[in-house]
Amino acid sequence: MSTRSFILLIVCLWMFLLAENIQSKEQGDMTTVKSVQSGNTAPQARAHAKAKIIVQSSEAKPYDQTAGPALMELHLSETFTGDIEGESPVRALQVHRGEKSASQVSIQRFRGKLGGRQGSFVLQGSETVENGRIKATWLVVPGSGTDDLSRLRGEGGFEGDFGKGSDGWLDYWFE
Secondary structure, X not given: OOHHHHHHHHHHHHHHHHXXXXXXXXXXXXXXXXXXXXXXXXXXXXXXXXXXXXXXXXXEEEEEOOOOOEEEEEEEEEEEEEOEEEEEEEEEEEEEEEOOEEEEEEEEEEEEEEOOEEEEEEEEEEEEEEOOEEEEEEEEOOOOOOHHHXXXXXXXXXXXXXXXXXXXXXXXXXX
């Protein structure tokens, strides 16, 4: 290959890479423009809410005891007071691992006020019970907020004595 052909090849390669870089930057700029046009700007500030959660009623029914550990279905009714104020029916599926120990998943529809805003939303939870104490994590199911709580997003959890009362929190924002 002659020196002239080699230089021509390098120039062509450099121009190709430069064109790719410009195209990539333009696509990134278009993504930013589309994002701003659709209202997706910087993430909203998060708020932190706290609540006392009291179990008003609970019912547990076995639904599969063919082998250990037993599988249970729980129906609970809870009230919230504090920054989160309202009530919520809860449905949970539980793996009962022995006396005062379990793992469970839950879904609940909260109705009431969050940070002074009225509406409802759905929480999806994952809970662990050890020695009668429960620890949980929650997330607000995207798209489940209604009324003043539409576009709500959030995550949090609670801790307390299983079946009695807990201290809960929710870090939330609106999209």
